Amino acid sequence: MFDQIPQPNLYTWNTLIRAYSSSAEPIQSFMIFLQLAYNSPYFPNEFTFPFVIKAAARLVQFRVGQAIHGMVIKSSFEDDLFISNSLIHFYAICGDLAMAYCVFVMIGKKDVVSWNSMISGFVQGGFFEKAIELYREMEMENVKPDEVTMVAVLSACAKKRDLEFGRWVCSYIEKNGIKMDLTLSNAMLDMYVKCGSLEDAKSLFDKMEEKDIVSWTTMIDGYAKLGEFDAAMSVLAAVPIQQIATWNALISAYEQNGKPNEALSIFHELQLSKNVNPDEFTFVSVLSACAQLGAMDIGVQIHAKMKKQGIKLNCYLTTSLIDMYTKCGNLDKALEVFHTVKSRDVFVWSTMIAGFAMYGCGRDALDLFSRMQEAKVKPNAVTFTNVLCACSHSGLVDEGRMFFNQMEPVYGVVPGVKHYTCMVDMLGRAGLLDEAVEFIEKMPIVPGASVWGALLGACKIHENVELAEYACSHLLELEPENHGALVLLSNIYAKTGKWDNVSELRKHMRVSGLKKEPGCSSIEVNGEIHKFLAGESSHPLCKEIYSKLDEIVARLKSFGYVPNRSHLLQLVEEEDVQEQALNLHSERLAIAYGLISVEPSQPIRIVKNLRVCGDCHSVAKLISKLYNREILLRDRYRFHHFSGGNCSCMDYW
């Protein structure tokens, strides 16, 4: 088409570059720009550069943008305000805020756009404090903010959850007659919602004469995150034109509030409504819901639906798919996804490493970690949590120590409480209790409850009463209501004959009505989730389940199984240690139900909210042998794959 323009002048070239820079194919701007620069009698001018820089920003092409910046300097356009403003935006988008700021300070006469670009850059880079600081500076320089400034500042307030300053900004807007356009109203709405003031949000929302998809989505998100699902649903129902983003806000809020079943049922409703199609956001949320539930059949159906709909896998989706497959007990399928995708960011790698960690495949996890570095992907804090977790579950103590020591000096990742917890867990599990204690004492940050919890867990495994008491007292200082710690402590007192302490503790627990988080196991059969609480009898097939359990026990006993109720340190109340109670553990009910209803050729997949109990672990091993079944049990920390009388954890857990 361009070839047919008889005598293109520079204006024509610029128009074309501009058109492409805001089109779906900004890359074409580069093509035209190169032709202009090398195959035409013209030189790019002050109008040309902002457009190509915009294209570079939209494509997040850091190197290209840098090269263009070089050309700007060479052709002596570096003092052009428009070009500088474009460059600020470009560098900010690419995450190089230092360079953006560098361009910013070099501008002699900054206009409102310069300030806005820099403030927005800081907000989008997560430097909210810096953004607000710069806004103050702007005020001092007597540059009048406009509605774009206010959007950025409100966004910073929203992310900082600073309602007080947010309110001040709103009144400033009113007093100074700043134009309230739709975007600014939406930014205000979001600030109120994020800062938890739904009343303010609601009254603004009702006053807004123009609303769009962002307004509706923001309100739905606000209600849903507060758990006011009815209110959220009624906003959703009132949206004039159905759009997927509003559904997504609702689905993701359910999924992130520990209500994965509800998230899936909204998804089901969405499919029935047929007005709109799920998109990438939807799939990420519903896959996460499946991962939480261990609902593999549903997850597989969703994966199939994605393929059918022609959804391209981005890194978010890849991560969610891998997470779903690993958490549902299908490591092979997760690996297949991992190997077939073409781009892998730090989250994709980290999730795959976490998958290996969960299965106790420490070596594979570490292999993947080194391949990740060969691929030049920089590990982050999450990666290290997963790597250390892998070392811990596989007993790779030397490797764990090494990676921990390399974190800050080699990778620039400052160890956080999670990493210290992993280390204590790893050392403790391996029986290096003294080293674990020493490690805690040398921690540069205050050991959190999780650190003491990890030490306590190790004391339980290695039956160290004295150290357990020490860990317990620290844990209870931080979490006086930690039920597990209290029960354990009372058992320690009982063992050591401190009966006064025992009765005092028990009384405290009775009075404050502290309850153990109930054990709950779920199993998916034909796309339906069946939940079992310990000792419960509400399942429709309850009778069959209990007679199956009796049969299992009889068969196991004839095989020489003796229930184990003699741990020195038990985490359960005395009454629960009865054999009867052991038999009613939620994971057992789920296994019995699985034996009844899952095809013998299929593995039985179970998800438990707590750690699997030691006796149930032995029982599951025996069942896998005597009934010739594969059982995949995911507990709070890892996977147990029972097969032929053994468990993949090699009894190291």
Next chain:
DNA sequence: CTAGGGTTAG
């Protein structure tokens, strides 16, 4: 003919 903004995701 030029630059900057708000919602839903791991």
